Amino acid sequence: MFSYKNLNLDVKNNILYITVNRPDKLNALNFQTLDEFREAMSEAYENDEVKGIIITGAGEKAFVAGADISEFTQINEINSRKFSENGQDTFSLIEKCPKPVIAAVNGFALGGGCELALACHMRVASDNAKLGLPEVTLGILPGYGGTQRLTLLVGKGKAFEIIMTGDMITAEHALQIGLVNYMVPQAELMAKCESILNKIIQRAPVAIAQTVECVNAVYNETKDGYEVEANSFAICTKTDDFKEGTKAFLEKRKPEFKGK
Numbered sequence: 001m002f003s004y005k006n007l008n009l010d011v012k013n014n015i016l017y018i019t020v021n022r023p024d025k026l027n028a029l030n031f032q033t034l035d036e037f038r039e040a041m042s043e044a045y046e047n048d049e050v051k052g053i054i055i056t057g058a059g060e061k062a063f064v065a066g067a068d069i070s071e072f073t074q075i076n077e078i079n080s081r082k083f084s085e086n087g088q089d090t091f092s093l094i095e096k097c098p099k100p101v102i103a104a105v106n107g108f109a110l111g112g113g114c115e116l117a118l119a120c121h122m123r124v125a126s127d128n129a130k131l132g133l134p135e136v137t138l139g140i141l142p143g144y145g146g147t148q149r150l151t152l153l154v155g156k157g158k159a160f161e162i163i164m165t166g167d168m169i170t171a172e173h174a175l176q177i178g179l180v181n182y183m184v185p186q187a188e189l190m191a192k193c194e195s196i197l198n199k200i201i202q203r204a205p206v207a208i209a210q211t212v213e214c215v216n217a218v219y220n221e222t223k224d225g226y227e228v229e230a231n232s233f234a235i236c237t238k239t240d241d242f243k244e245g246t247k248a249f250l251e252k253r254k255p256e257f258k259g260k
């Protein structure tokens with residue numbers, strides 16, 4: 001059994017809560033925490049009880065205030081590319097997760113923390129949240145997928161401004177530019193995320209997993225998204241859930257999906 005030091009994992013009502021738990025360091029992502037994220041995502045993929053995932057930070061101040069800057073002294077010419085690729089690979093496990101993943105952004109989401117939120121399928125921010133990619137203030141740039149995911153989400157102009165200035169933006173601003181889906185008072189953050197997931201959990205699981213494939217294909221130049229979509233559509237039509245969904249509609253009742 002894997003033992004977590006910096007992440008808390010809890011499954012309740014089919015939702016896996018992954019909480020980064022280093023509040024005294026504003027939940028900064030050190031190497032160990034990234035490793036733990038890989039393990040947590042394998043739990044998310046493999047545990048059948050888990051139907052949706054919420055990622056958040058411990059405490060009321062920070063979601064994740066970035067990669068752990070105290071470990072930056074260990075980065076050198078030899079391992080720097082690996083440093084970036086390791087973060088990219090870890091976050092890509094979140095993006096590709098066949099179950100819906102929401103970032104509950106409960107405070108500072110900076111650098112690697114903002115990139116972590118960007119890798120989630122959706123983002124809900126509390127009204128005190130501040131988001132940003134301040135890497136250029138440290139002489140680097142976002143290396144955990146942030147340059148790509150932010151640009152795809154908010155467009156080039158806004159992405160250039162956020163990355164080049166390194167400034168933090170408010171939750172309200174993030175909402176305006178589509179960086180977060182919703183902004184709510186902090187006390188309502190979890191309830192909002194749960195209400196989104198509880199709705200998705202009632203939908204056909206294979207259709208949800210295939211939606212992840214299709215939407216991610218938009219961002220993958222090596223794939224023809226329309227071909228992926230047609231393929232995913234065909235996969236869905238082979239499921240019992242497709243028959244059940246159609247039958248339930250015609251019988252004017254709620255469908256009972258089995259994920260098969």
Ligand code: COA
Nearest residue numbers: 024025026028065066067068069070108110111112134135
């Ligand atoms: N890496 C390592 N430690 C971090 C951290 C990070 N990314 N962000 C915060 N911390 C630590 C601080 O060093 C401090 O530790 P200490 O008490 O042992 O000195 C603790 O978390 C609390 O942070 P502090 O800076 O005192 O809080 P604040 O309210 O004054 O400021 C921030 C909050 C978020 C503005 C500030 O912590 C900050 O700028 N953090 C770095 C953000 C960043 O550049 N992230 C991108 C990294 S690529």
